[in-house]
Amino acid sequence: MRKKVLFLDRDGIIVEEDQVDSLEKVKYIPGVFGALSRLCQSGQFHVAMVSNQDGVGTPSFPQESFEIPHQRIMQTLAGEGILFDDVHIDLSLPEDNCPGRKPRIGMLGEYQTDAYDLEHSVMIGDRLTDVQLACNLGCKAIWFADPSRSNELSAELASVCILISNNWAQIASFLLDESKLAPRTTTLKRQTKETDISLSLNLDGGGLGTMETHLPFFDHMLDQILRHSGCDISLHAHGDLVVDEHHTVEDVGLALGAAFLEALGDKRGINRYGHEILPMDEVLAQVALDFSGRPYLQWNVSFSREYVGSFPTELVEHFFKSFSDSAKCNLSVTVSSGNGHHQIEAIFKAFARALRFAVHRNPYSDALPSTKGVL
Numbered sequence: 175m176r177k178k179v180l181f182l183d184r185d186g187i188i189v190e191e192d193q194v195d196s197l198e199k200v201k202y203i204p205g206v207f208g209a210l211s212r213l214c215q216s217g218q219f220h221v222a223m224v225s226n227q228d229g230v231g232t233p234s235f236p237q238e239s240f241e242i243p244h245q246r247i248m249q250t251l252a253g254e255g256i257l258f259d260d261v262h263i264d265l266s267l268p269e270d271n272c273p274g275r276k277p278r279i280g281m282l283g284e285y286q287t288d289a290y291d292l293e294h295s296v297m298i299g300d301r302l303t304d305v306q307l308a309c310n311l312g313c314k315a316i317w318f319a320d321p322s323r324s325n326e327l328s329a330e331l332a333s334v335c336i337l338i339s340n341n342w343a344q345i346a347s348f349l350l351d352e353s354k355l356a357p358r359t360t361t362l363k364r365q366t367k368e369t370d371i372s373l374s375l376n377l378d379g380g381g382l383g384t385m386e387t388h389l390p391f392f393d394h395m396l397d398q399i400l401r402h403s404g405c406d407i408s409l410h411a412h413g414d415l416v417v418d419e420h421h422t423v424e425d426v427g428l429a430l431g432a433a434f435l436e437a438l439g440d441k442r443g444i445n446r447y448g449h450e451i452l453p454m455d456e457v458l459a460q461v462a463l464d465f466s467g468r469p470y471l472q473w474n475v476s477f478s479r480e481y482v483g484s485f486p487t488e489l490v491e492h493f494f495k496s497f498s499d500s501a502k503c504n505l506s507v508t509v510s511s512g513n514g515h516h517q518i519e520a521i522f523k524a525f526a527r528a529l530r531f532a533v534h535r536n537p538y539s540d541a542l543p544s545t546k547g548v549l
């Protein structure tokens with residue numbers, strides 16, 4: 175999971191714009207503590223300060239005059255849970271044309287790697303040069319200014335500026351709510367010599383889509399996942415059915431599991447566990463799952479028949495084992511004796527209902543449902 179970065183200016187968004195060279199000059203921008211606290215504690219961002227401090231170390235701005243108020247600012251922020259992962263401060267004068275001085279990005283090379291998701295990262299600053307820095311770096315900008323000034327943005331700057339606001343509460347809600355409400359989706363293509371599968375998944379859908387494998391009974395079962403999971407899924411699989419059904423069933427399980435793992439992202443706010451006890455006439459199925467990051471299949475199933483129609487019942491276990499392996503989930507499946515068709519259909523329905531609960535995301539929580547700190 176690549177990290178999104180929240181790049182924060184200091185003067186003009188955290189403290190009032192000034193040469194802050196004494197404690198008396200530290201005046202905080204209203205609302206900054208609550209908003210930055212929410213943003214930092216959401217865990218969604220790598221937080222980096224990026225500030226120009228003109229001519230620190232020169233007689234007009236001695237090092238100590240910068241350091242004392244700066245350390246006080248950082249301590250006060252830390253007391254509110256606002257911790258910076260990185261602090262980049264350019265101490266040069268404008269006429270020095272230093273490569274690290276905003277809007278240049280000489281200090282920010284470390285973020286131009288695969289470890290960071292710059293496209294979804296945001297620079298917040300009060301100057302047009304902060305917005306220009308976002309352009310230069312390839313991230314988005316929030317211009318901390320009165321929205322009535324929007325006409326000052328050039329077309330280039332407007333293209334990266336996702337919000338103009340000088341209201342911290344609004345900015346925090348904008349950034350947090352956007353990501354919380356964004357649907358969790360993924361698309362996947364899986365091609366081998368045996369199968370060719372394309373798949374799109376939306377965990378926050380409404381049970382819409384189609385799943386086609388050219389295996390009628392299997393399609394009927396996959397349709398149970400679609401209808402009862404609440405996820406939108408489109409899946410098309412072309413497998414080597416002239417050999418047999420084995421590769422198609424296995425690879426659909428692998429593809430579906432991989433798509434769920436990918437769409438769940440960092441798993442913040444999800445239920446993680448899901449279970450369902452589901453009756454179907456004479457049969458009772460019980461499925462429990464845990465998106466724990468560790469694959470394991472408990473399979474307490476004995477089918478009454480070897481085939482349902484032309485579909486070999488042994489492949490049902492293979493499907494769920496493949497799903498568990500690639501979704502990295504713990505999956506427990508138990509079913510009573512009874513009609514083979516009912517046994518399988520009850521398992522698929524119970525699985526879908528358990529999935530629905532496990533992937534459900536609480537929009538008011540960013541908590542990771544684990545004591546380990548990672549899932």
Ligand SMILES: [Mg+2]
Nearest residue numbers: 183185186300
């Ligand atoms: Mg500033």
